[in-house]
Amino acid sequence: MTLLHDTNLILDTDSYKASHFLQYPPHTERLFSYLESRGGKYPATRFFGLQYILNRYLTHRVTLEEVEEARAVIEAHGEPFPTEGWRRVVEHHGGRLPLEIRAVPEGTLVPTHNVLMTVTNTDPELPWLVGWFETMLMRVWYPTTVATQSYFLKQIIREALEQTSDRAAEELPFKLHDFGSRGVSSRESAGLGGLAHLTNFMGSDTLEALRVARNHYGAEMAGYSIPAAEHSTVTSWGKPHEVDAYRNLVRTFGKPGAVFAVVSDSYDLKHAINVHWGETLRREVEESGATLVVRPDSGDPAAMVRMSIRALDAKFGSDVNSKGYRVLRHVRVIQGDGIDEDSIREILANVIGDGYSAENVSFGMGGALLQQVNRDTQKFAYKASAALIGGQYQPIYKDPVTDPGKRSKDGVLDLVKEGPRFVTRQYQDFDTAYPDSVLRTVYRDGELLVRDTLEDVRGRA
Structure with a gap:
């Protein structure tokens, strides 16, 4: 043949x-x-x-x-x-x-x-x-549909930031992060769909989008990412040593001005925030000069973000900005599970309703961003x-x-x-x-x- x-x-x-x-x-x-x-x-x-x-x-x-x-x-x-x-x-x-x-x-x-x-x-x-x-x-x-959806999601987030943040223009480009590469049907879909998203935002974990951007749209570097933990890197330490996994991340990536994300629901999200992050490691996080981004990854998205922000505020504190909304010190939250237009709207409504700035939360979007669209x-x-x-x-x-x-x-x-x-x-x-x-x-x-x-x-x- x-x-x-x-x-x-x-x-x-x-x-x-x-x-x-x-x-x-x-x-x-x-x-x-x-x-x-x-x-x-x-x-x-x-x-x-x-x-x-x-x-x-x-x-x-x-x-x-x-x-x-x-x-x-x-x-x-x-x-x-x-x-x-x-x-x-x-x-x-x-x-x-x-x-x-x-x-x-x-x-x-x-x-x-x-x-x-x-x-x-x-x-x-x-x-x-x-x-x-x-x-x-x-x-x-x-790519047109992905770029379109990403654009309209950006307007939702933009409105929330302009209402509640003193740093809306600086924050907006990194508020919706592409987590979609593993959820698409092909490498080409990842590259082209991922780049379509990057016409609106600057954050992505889809490396293939960088190749398409450089080879076909003259972009030396189309988007950016940060060091981030996944469940396997945390749970490989074993449940009794969960805090040691977190400590390792702080000491490895916690440099002045740096940002790093840690998935924290491997066992008990509330315990991780209230005890591991909020007590055992709080001083190390604060003294590192970095921003810790806590990632819930299970449960109802809006409820988990609300709980996480409130718990982090209780441990790390917050400041009220010129628009009257609270901004967490040293920490932020990213929700990457169950994110679509409806959950983004619900999460932002809850955050703002609780008196917090939208800059406290970012979103990671996977299949709903790059795969859950069609020609119709x-x-x-x-x-x-x-x-x-x-x-x-x-x-x-x-x-x-x-x-x-x-x-x-x-x-x-x-x-x-x-x-x-x-x-x-x-x-x-x-x-x-x-x-x-x-x-x-x-x-x-x-x-x-x-x-x-x-x-x-x-x-x-």
């Missing part, structure tokens, strides 16, 4: 796409498709991740060997294959895909129901390529909307009577700003340049034309 090449992008499509070159009307010269969020959980999307997809995959040069490999697989699979078309890509275009892709600048927050990306062909003999790559290009839904979270769709057939413009749309919400747009679409509002415009001309367009041509004929840095992306919300 001959193994298939991982780099053969012809095979990165849905099986039925291979038959579509035979289904379009005769003399079809151009097709135009667009991507949008048709609504969903959030009122807007923070577009992100297309540059990675284009740079990682669509700058690849197709070879005749890959064409023959794909033909053999797809025909054996039961589908026809556009052999001559793909040979034209190789022989006439040097393996470069004759497509033009326009998109909103990455990091832009765009209200739903607006065009985010458009795709058309630049070779009139190969219009079906626009649909062939729907499968690959549609995957931008994932923001109802992403990639649809054909216009064609040029025998030189004549043809609108393309669907309008199912069984679901009016799936009515697709028609026309050659563009995105503009009218004052502060984003507006999708519909035209009937494939080649007119619109000077007020928000969309940029980011890819044409196998070349990535725009390379944003992570800092560019971060600055656009």
Whole structure:
């Protein structure tokens, strides 16, 4: 059995796409498709991740060997294959895909129901390529949805900090930490989803996000972490020596200005806070000059955070800031179990309701951040909307009577700003340049034309 090449992008499509070159009307010269969020959980999307997809995959040069490999697989699979078309890509275009892709600048927050990306062909003999790559290009839904969710969570935390903290701007970038790498389906999901989160925050334990950021978005260091204990490092000392495990952490990482986190519920969280941290090790923590971050990791999240903050206050004390809220001395709390939007809201409401600043608590988010999203979270769709057939413009749309919400747009679409509002415009001309367009041509004929840095992306919300 001959193994298939991982780099053969012809095979990165849905099986039925291979038959579509035979289904379009005769003399079809151009097709135009667009991507949008048709609504969903959030009122807007923070577009992100297309540059990675284009740079990682669509700058690849197709070879005749890959064409023959794909033909053999797809025909054996039961589908026809556009052999001559793909040979034209190789022989006439040097393996470069004759497509033009326009998109909103990455990091832009765009209200739903607006065009985010458009795709058309630049070779009139190969219009079906626009649909062939729907499968690959549609995957931008994932980093966009992660970036969107992370962005809206940031607004929840921002509001709490601005109400209760004198250091909101300094605290905010590190208040939602990515714990999601082990909970995703692949290394690529970890990297791309983890980086999507880092468009909004600076804290992450997903190392793969740093690789994607450096290789595809020019970021020398995209995010930061701190030394932290896990249950295995604490419990390896044995229950009778739990306090020794904690003492070792203080003496190893407790340097002036440092921050380190210790999971403290391996046996009895209340005992760990009230006795081990609050009595036996209190003076060492205070004299270290470091900040100890206590991590509850079981039980009801809101109740455990509330208990932990109150208990730590009783042992380490707190100060009242200029806004009238208490800030713990020497210690903080991070909740990394059961964190989602609802629990974040509940925890912050409890903390603030008890008279404490939101800066006392941080959040670690895993599966809910990087994995518990899907294409329908923001109802992403990639649809054909216009064609040029025998030189004549043809609108393309669907309008199912069984679901009016799936009515697709028609026309050659563009995105503009009218004052502060984003507006999708519909035209009937494939080649007119619109000077007020928000969309940029980011890819044409196998070349990535725009390379944003992570800092560019971060600055656009």
